[in-house]
Amino acid sequence: MKQHAILRVTSKVLIPYILLFALYVQFHGDYGPGGGFQAGVIFAAGIILYGLVFGLNAARIIAPPSVLERLIALGVLIYTGTGVATMLAGGNFLDYTVLQYGVFDGTVLADHLPQGQHLGILLVELGVGITVAAVMILIFYSFAGRERSR
């Protein structure tokens, strides 16, 4: 791809915005459309675009497969960890309302989402986002790297 200057320049310009948009979808998911899954896919798309234009090896340097594998596990742990935290706080598994009293002082502000629910869904979606992004990139690596490993 060395000769495709236009592709290289445009993707260099685009990739930061793709990643930024992923973060927007991730953290705005509890107010509007979006959430962890969509954000994870968009984030992975940014990395995959980088891999397509600058080569698989370059992508493997910025997102090493061994790190991705651990991130997949970490995301699941964030999700289940949130559930365990709500159980320790005295509620059922994934009952975010108890976070309202455990983490915050328990008052629900006017014109505001209940903070416990908000925090709970934010953490869970973060876990989903991390796992989905890592899985997407790893799937791309396994397909793109097939010939090489032979």
Add this chain to the structure above:
Amino acid sequence: MEQHLPVLLIITPLIAAPLCVLVRQRVAVFGLALAVCWAVFAMAIMLLARVLDSGEITYQLGGWAAPWGIEYRIDTLSAFVLLFVSGIGAVVLSFAPHSIAREIRKDQHYLFFTEYLLCLTGLLGITITGDLFNLFVFLEISSLSAYALISLGARGGVPKTRRALIAAFHYLVMGTIGATFILIGIGLLYMMTGTLNMADMAVRLRETVEINGSFKQVNETRTVLVAFAFLSVGISLKMALFPLHMWLPNAYTYAPSVVTAFLAATATKVSVYILLRLIFTIVGAGFAFERLPLDTELMVLSMIGIVVASVTAIFQTNIKRMLAYSSVAQIGYIALGISFASPDGLTGAIVHLFNHALIKGGLFLAMGCLVLRLGSTELDDMRGIGRRMPWTMFAWVVGGLGLIGVPTTAGFISKWYLISAALERGWWPVAVLVLLSSLLAVAYVWRVVEAAYFQDAPEQHAEVTEAPVVMLIPTYALIGATIVFGLWTSVSAGVARQAAELLLEVTP
């Protein structure tokens, strides 16, 4: 923490699985997985005790009340299935270290434990949940990890072939078709009832609604008929009911021994559990057996399945494949028991879930011992092995007797219930067929006995010695259990009867 027991049962292996990926170190991962599996087994025992003591237990995830939120609901049947799935999971994992050292590449060991725990999570989740969509999600968790587990046999597997990949892919294609059918069925039911909670759905299916100017019950609509058709075909594929069993023999033959033992003992059984839930809890036996001819259908297919699969088993030269075909036949017995729709028949089906899990689990663990020492699963290589590996072969023979249904083994108890259910209905040909199929089992078990005890060992196996004790102990735990539960039936058959009566009772 007592009231959180239902969810702890699911999330303990679910949390341990990603931890295995983070830890990676082989010994530590094995220790973690082993501790988790036995802890889950202990929790399942506590749950069964509580259910028998005080009746149904429910747990609301996220604190959302039942028809809206996801609910875990444990009655006698689910507690019983949870018990033996987690028990088999713990015993088979205890067997694993030596076996996977031989059959799975070293750098993939932590993946094996991760997938094993995920598969266990999925199977337990299917059994515990009271929400139909949640059931589908757990079904996918268990199936996807099962495909990956089977494909682990492709590298460093015994015998050295990469056919495990094709077998896993075949299973993936068939399993995905099954899962898609199940999802379509769930979607159609959701469309007609507006609920995913099984108990709520059962109520709403019997409500009267106005459709195109005429009043009828929801379950009289064509949409529900189509949903039921999709669901029953999808589940039959998953439980390998003849003639939808084509994925099973290769998957069991080429998977690593530990994986075969675990999946053969649990995966198809849990699919049968889904079928029981669908028929008796959701649509009702009246709908499935009187309005629709599912009972006749199950009976015909299971009887053909029993004979065809048993005869096919006789002609196999690969013992793992022979046992796989025998599994198809055993699923036939279970389906036959369901088709009677009587307390005896259903008890026979449920208790055979349990008994067959023990018998096949034990047999495949014995196969794991043989593979470790022989590096082969061919009948020819088993010649004379009875003298070189007496303990392993003795376990195999006892398991084989269980398959035949010899008195004092667990297999006898199941067949006793099936035959008495058939006689109760006056269906003599069915009873005769069950007895005749036992003779077919004698034929395929005898072929192995003859080779192992009455033929001389080939020269290349002169050095073969007995399997290590740490592998024999789990093998004998399962094989011993088939004798224990053949003599002492109050836990297995007693609980199964209670579960069967509860299922038939809720049927209007």
